[in-house]
Amino acid sequence: MxxxxxxxxxxxxxxxxxxxxxxxxxxxxxxxxxxxxxxxxxxxxxxxxxxxxxxxxxxxxxxxxxxxxxxxxxxxxxxxxxxxxxxxxxxxxxxxxxxxxxxxxxxxxxxxxxxxxxxxxxxxxxxxxxxxxxxxxxxxxIDNDLAVTDHTPGYGSAAKFIAATMKEIIRDGHVYDSPTISIVEIMGRNAGWLTAAAALAKSDDCEGVDLIYLPEKVFDVDHFISKINELSKKGKSIVVAVSEGVKVADGRFVFELAEHVEFVDAFGHKQMSGTAKFLANKITAVLGLKARAIELSTLQRCAxxxxxxxxxxxxxxxxxxxxxxxxxxxxxxxxxxxxxxxxxxxxxxxxxxxxxxxNIEKKIPLEWITDDDYVTQELIHYIHPLIQAxxxxxxxxxxxxxxxxxx
CATH class of the missing domain: 3.40.50.450 (Rossmann fold)
Structure with missing residues (x-):
């Protein structure tokens, strides 16, 4: 034709x-x-x-x-x-x-x-x-949330950038003799594929991130604070990867727990921002520990x-x-x-x-998310080939x- x-x-x-x-x-x-x-x-x-x-x-x-x-x-x-x-x-x-x-x-x-x-x-x-x-x-x-396909173009490069950036943030946290707490907010409204890529930072030259929170599972703020308190007693720097779209039990996004100005696009999607900032402020208010929020924001899309x-x-x-x-x-x-x-x-x-x-979203299988706020080796094995070369x-x-x- x-x-x-x-x-x-x-x-x-x-x-x-x-x-x-x-x-x-x-x-x-x-x-x-x-x-x-x-x-x-x-x-x-x-x-x-x-x-x-x-x-x-x-x-x-x-x-x-x-x-x-x-x-x-x-x-x-x-x-x-x-x-x-x-x-x-x-x-x-x-x-x-x-x-x-x-x-x-x-x-x-x-x-x-x-x-x-x-x-x-x-x-x-x-x-x-x-x-x-x-x-x-x-x-x-980059969200990797299309149904049917094994993965989507764009995801591998974003995952590579996230994993490399997490390694650098982890290195930065070890510079001083006093521990730091870094909460890194990564894109992902309803699917945590991007945030899961933070797990790739763990290797023979890097301790990896301490905690990973994905939108596929309900986020418990009190549990999170308890985990941070427990980790802080070890006297080392803490790095947490959290999806921007994590929600609490009543269905609200974590960023909605703080005062914010809401913007909704043509598809009815709320603008996602502020999850890391809310959690860092919560750590300081409850535990009296210094915490910083890092939003990768648009940097992860076009690196x-x-x-x-x-x-x-x-x-x-x-x-x-x-x-x-x-x-x-x-x-x-x-x-x-x-x-x-x-x-x-x-x-x-x-x-x-x-x-x-x-109009169908592919989410991370729950069996690939561990009960101790991390992801399984199966998920890491799935992502690993996509970041190569x-x-x-x-x-x-x-x-x-x-x-x-x-x-």
């Missing part, structure tokens, strides 16, 4: 999301796509007819290689929730009118859970109006200087696999990664029905060089 390609990025950025974009572009070009457009700021930008011709922007092998090493979303992103067709038919008519104008036959969307909801709704509308446009989801999220080569390679491959599947007739699907071997680590790509992925940035004048497609 002849026609043009359009690709967009949505949701939170990662260190390797542009590698998936490069995979889509290169594979589509190799398969003879006439034009390859990039949506500026995802589906929201498309509605405003904001797009670029990627063939003009990515006009050399060097540009593609630079794109792969550029963190964040080079096309820009959005958090825009498409309404149900029954509530906003005119929006779908507008999108398909623009796609027809551009002669687009293949639509690719790189993103996480909410982005797959967009693919689901667009492919359903395409079926409704008998459109021949093919819609494919390309997985991305391209700490990219996992495994991660960036898989990100590129899922982009290419999405194009291959669409050009061979598939639509309403998402490319997923299937782990076929642990030792040696090997994966393949497959496609799965978007309905089995959109490195890909150095292209350095210019002492700093990483990045590519901006929307300038």
């Amino acid at each position: 002849n026609g043009n390609v359009i690709v967009g990025q949505s949701g939170g950025p990662t260190a390797v999301i542009n590698s998936s974009l490069a995979g889509v572009f290169k594979t589509a070009k190799d398969r003879g796509a006439k034009k390859i457009y990039g949506m500026c700021n995802g589906i929201k930008g498309l509605l405003d007819e904001k797009y670029v011709d990627l063939t003009e922007k990515l006009d050399s092998t060097m540009a593609i290689d630079l794109l792969k090493r550029t963190p964040a979303s080079a096309l820009g992103s959005c958090r825009y929730k498409l309404p149900e067709v029954s509530e906003g038919k005119e929006i779908y008519e507008r999108i398909f009118e623009i796609l027809k104008k551009l002669d687009v036959k293949f639509f690719f969307y790189i993103g996480g859970n909410d982005s797959m909801d967009t693919i689901k709704k667009l492919s359903e509308y395409a079926n409704l109006v008998k459109s021949d446009i093919r819609f494919m989801g390309v997985p991305k999220t 391209a200087h700490m990219t996992s080569r495994t991660d960036i390679t898989e990100a590129y491959n899922v982009g290419g696999a999405a194009v291959k599947a669409a050009f061979e007739g598939e639509s309403g699907k998402v490319v997923v990664i299937k782990r076929v071997s642990d030792d040696p680590y090997m994966v393949i790509t497959e496609t799965a029905d978007v309905n089995k992925i959109a 490195e890909l150095s940035p292209i350095m210019v004048d002492g700093l990483p060089r990045h590519l901006n497609l929307t300038l």
Whole structure:
């Protein structure tokens, strides 16, 4: 089927999301796509007819290689929730009118859970109006919470950054002759995959973090204070990894126990911040011990200087696999990664029905979380292959060089 390609990025950025974009572009070009457009700021930008011709922007092998090493979303992103067709038919008519104008036959969307909801709704509308446009989801999220796939591109690099940063925080705590207490807040609303990566810091050259708290289990503030008090008597520095989304028994987020200004995005998600600060203040108030709060915040999302080569390679491959599947007739699907071997680590790509992925969160199995506020060796073994090897940035004048497609 002849026609043009359009690709967009949505949701939170990662260190390797542009590698998936490069995979889509290169594979589509190799398969003879006439034009390859990039949506500026995802589906929201498309509605405003904001797009670029990627063939003009990515006009050399060097540009593609630079794109792969550029963190964040080079096309820009959005958090825009498409309404149900029954509530906003005119929006779908507008999108398909623009796609027809551009002669687009293949639509690719790189993103996480909410982005797959967009693919689901667009492919359903395409079926409704008998459109021949093919819609494919390309997985991305540092949260690693997409269903069906073994893991998501973006997670491995974020996990690598978190583990390395925890080792450095632990080293910092041993500098002085008096112990310090560091509470490190790591992203994770309902799934603790990122925070669990802190366990990788423990090795023959590092004692590792002392406690790990994940949103899959209820957080007990009194129990936490008791554990800190117990550990403090050993006279050593304490480092705690805590997910921003941990909740107490009544369902409130821990950060909601302190006064805060609440912000809710288009998908109804509360802005997560303040868990570590609340817990550090609680330690000082109850135990009289000095404690500091560290929020990794956005630093963990786009640390391209700490990219996992495994991660960036898989990100590129899922982009290419999405194009291959669409050009061979598939639509309403998402490319997923299937782990076929642990030792040696090997994966393949497959496609799965978007309905089995959109709006479904994959959480850490409870059997991988220990009763003594840590994680099991099985979970560490699951993460470990995803952080392997490195890909150095292209350095210019002492700093990483990045590519901006929307300038």
